[in-house]
Amino acid sequence: MEKVLVGLSGGVDSAIAAYILKKQGYDVTCCFMRNWDAFANNDIEGNPTIQNDVCPQEQDYMDAKAVAEHLDLPLLRVDFIKEYWDSVFQTFLNEYEKGRTPNPDILCNKYIKFDAFFDYAMKHGFDKVATGHYCSNETKDGFTYLTRAADQNKDQTYFLCQVPEKALAKTLFPIGNLIKPEVRKLADQLHLESVATKKDSTGICFIGERNFRQFLSNYLPNKEGDIVDIDTGKKIAKHCGVLYYTIGQRKGLHIDHEKGPWFVCGKDVHKNILFVCHTNHREWLYSDSCIVKSINWLVPDLKEIPTKLTCKFRYRQADQDIEIVSFDKDSAMIRYPQKIASVTVGQEAVFYHGHVCLGGGVIEQVFAGDEDLNEKIIQTYKEKISG
Numbered sequence: 033m034e035k036v037l038v039g040l041s042g043g044v045d046s047a048i049a050a051y052i053l054k055k056q057g058y059d060v061t062c063c064f065m066r067n068w069d070a071f072a073n074n075d076i077e078g079n080p081t082i083q084n085d086v087c088p089q090e091q092d093y094m095d096a097k098a099v100a101e102h103l104d105l106p107l108l109r110v111d112f113i114k115e116y117w118d119s120v121f122q123t124f125l126n127e128y129e130k131g132r133t134p135n136p137d138i139l140c141n142k143y144i145k146f147d148a149f150f151d152y153a154m155k156h157g158f159d160k161v162a163t164g165h166y167c168s169n170e171t172k173d174g175f176t177y178l179t180r181a182a183d184q185n186k187d188q189t190y191f192l193c194q195v196p197e198k199a200l201a202k203t204l205f206p207i208g209n210l211i212k213p214e215v216r217k218l219a220d221q222l223h224l225e226s227v228a229t230k231k232d233s234t235g236i237c238f239i240g241e242r243n244f245r246q247f248l249s250n251y252l253p254n255k256e257g258d259i260v261d262i263d264t265g266k267k268i269a270k271h272c273g274v275l276y277y278t279i280g281q282r283k284g285l286h287i288d289h290e291k292g293p294w295f296v297c298g299k300d301v302h303k304n305i306l307f308v309c310h311t312n313h314r315e316w317l318y319s320d321s322c323i324v325k326s327i328n329w330l331v332p333d334l335k336e337i338p339t340k341l342t343c344k345f346r347y348r349q350a351d352q353d354i355e356i357v358s359f360d361k362d363s364a365m366i367r368y369p370q371k372i373a374s375v376t377v378g379q380e381a382v383f384y385h386g387h388v389c390l391g392g393g394v395i396e397q398v399f400a401g402d403e404d405l406n407e408k409i410i411q412t413y414k415e416k417i418s419g
Contacts, residue, residue: 035059036204037153038162039145040100040107042092044227045164045207047099048215051222052206053162054103061158063108064096067116067144067238075239078246088240098226112148116238119143125251131301132378133278135191138392140237142194142328150199160202167192167389168208169200175332176201178389183211190347193382193392194328245276245284257304259287262297262409263313265416271306274299280317280374295374298409307409318371319398319405324381325363327393334361342384343368345375345395351384363393377406 038050040062053060066089068075076082093109100107120139127134145163153161165188166181176197181187195203207215219228235241245254254273261268269287271277277285281296285308297316298307309316331337337359342351343366352372357365366381375381375398382392398405 033057033059034159035061035157036160036162037061037063037156037158039149039164040064040096041164041233042095042099042227043164043233044215044219044224044230045166047164047224047227048210048218049162049164049206050099050105051103051218053204054105061106061108062096062100063110063149064093065144065149065238066093066109066111067113069113072113073117073121074250075247077250078243078248080241080243095226095230099224102222102224110149110152112144115148116140116144119147120237127378128248128252128275130378131275131299133376134378135380137191137237138194138380141192144238146195146199146203150202154202160204161199162204162206164207165192165205166208167205169203169205171201173332178330180387180389182209186212189389190344190380190382190392193330193380193389196328197330200330245272248276249273255304257306259285259306259308260413261290262307262309262316262412265413268308274301274304274306277306279376298406300410300413305413307413314373316409317373319375319400320371321357321365321367321399322375322381322395323363323365323397324393325396327362327364328391329361330389330391334359337390338385341390344382344384345372345379363396
């Protein structure tokens with residue numbers, strides 16, 4: 033009987049994953065991960081639960097404990113607070129400091145769930161790990177591929193694109209063939225009251241819901257600067273810190289005296305200028321190619337990678353047709369036949385061939401024609417104010 037360590041988060045998905053594994057005959061042990069300490073990490077500003085008698089993580093632990101007891105499964109509790117800070121959160125802050133927009137969920141899966149947690153399981157005599165992710169995996173000719181979930185609305189392969197194949201090969205995804213309503217229905221039938229109707233977790237991975245700008249101000253000081261209309265070169269408002277905004281952002285700009293809507297289209301981090309474009313001039317948001325680096329290719333041989341495939345540049349985005357111009361084991365230059373809005377440096381480009389996720393990497397540069405789009409925006413502004 034294979035021994036499986038399942039990450040039990042206190043949510044409904046991992047609870048049903050644990051139930052399915054037990055039903056399938058595995059020797060199941062549950063494990064709750066604690067990866068964030070609000071007080072130790074100075075998580076004060078923007079934290080809506082800082083004064084609560086029971087913090088959300090402790091409530092999650094109690095919910096996980098109730099599930100484990102109900103399913104008659106043992107529950108371990110492990111801390112990866114240092115690992116999370118060093119590998120996930122410090123990277124997160126470093127990227128924001130450069131004006132880039134990282135994805136903490138991808139970092140969390142790469143460094144915590146499928147690294148620190150995975151290693152913990154292997155060192156403690158478990159044969160495999162399991163999670164409540166909506167995805168699947170398939171082994172063919174000795175290689176394990178990451179594949180999409182049955183529930184396309186919940187598919188989480190995007191967030192798993194940086195997981196190494198060696199971890200995928202020893203991971204079970206028990207709910208990959210279920211849709212979310214089926215998961216909740218099963219939890220209700222099993223009388224798992226602590227999680228059956230519990231809302232899905234949102235916010236920053238393992239940290240939770242935060243007022244994002246206030247939260248970042250705990251670690252990156254805000255610095256007020258100008259918001260500039262790129263088409264006129266006119267200063268039209270003030271921002272509270274150029275690092276706090278992302279390309280394509282429409283809400284929270286507070287441009288009240290100029291008729292909008294307005295969209296963030298570029299940043300000059302060194303000059304602390306935020307560039308916006310009007311909805312009538314959204315061409316500043318569109319690119320036709322980009323460079324992707326730090327790619328984790330989930331194929332046994334790079335020759336398997338087709339020239340034409342699809343890509344997601346954001347989690348909820350529909351698949352976009354792309355063409356790989358050139359690539360190697362770490363990077364790729366890709367073009368898209370139809371221009372795409374708000375492809376953002378620092379975010380992840382995730383590649384697909386049908387139902388198989390081929391991996392993903394960090395968007396390093398974005399181009400419109402032969403020009404770096406952000407540099408083009410900065411140069412256009414310089415020309416306007418000098419002319």
